[in-house]
Amino acid sequence: MSRQINWPELLAALSVGALGAFMVLKGSELSLGSLKRMGPGYMPVAIGVALIGFSAGLVIESGFAARRPFPFSWRPVLAVSVAMLCFAAAARPLGLIPATLGVVVLAALADAPFRPLRAALTGLVIATLGYLVFVVGLRISLNPFWW
Template sequence: MPRSINGFQVCTAALLGLLGLYVIVQGGSYEMGSLRRMGPGFFPVMVGSVLLLFAALLAVEVRHSAPETGVWIPRPILAIAAGFVAFAVLLERAGLVPATLALVILVSLADKPVRPVAAVVTALSLSALGVLVFIYGLGIPVAAFEW
């Protein structure tokens, strides 16, 4: 008996591929440059290429997977969106560390079950790494804590 194609997930992969193609076409209108001296079109074309690759891999992976029958749960989307909004709001007002802590804690609420210890350890680790890489390593002018 042939397996049916999971149309919803294949269409989702196709939309991701179309987004990748759009980004490639739009980025291709800018100068590409080289690996040593990247032009303004280099990064969008590379991101679009990665999106296109992910779309192809996703389509192959989910082509014959069983369709999900569960009810759509908005909690993961809302938790991730809230994390991004909190990071954007807190970065200039409170600093990199509180913004990263809020981002990771809010995004961890999307997972089921919620693991508070793992979320706090991850938030603290990413905050420390962010300070080391972005403030000290790259010299980005953002405060770790804004008092």
């Protein structure tokens, strides 16, 4: 295997770094607060710094890796992107459980042999756990169903 630049991996790492830089920039406009009393800008800045660190590590690692570039496929990118957009649009009107079930089934379309039964069962488990954690445990005001 030759040492050639894996452009998709490098561009993905730089995109993660750009997102981190954006989060640091926008988060620093808000009050950071302190460790004992975190302000609204604390978490965006902390996550942004972590993303920049991951990005730097990925860029360095991709420069030393001697492997073939992975084949790029649009199917996973589109399936996961559509799933996230559908969840954002469906969470309030349909409720947490149907929206979570839908996002898992749509994201499962990214896998080449789509298995609808496994996707539905996984979605039901994740939706139930999401309901227990966010609605019951954290008391977030999100209806489990549309009724």
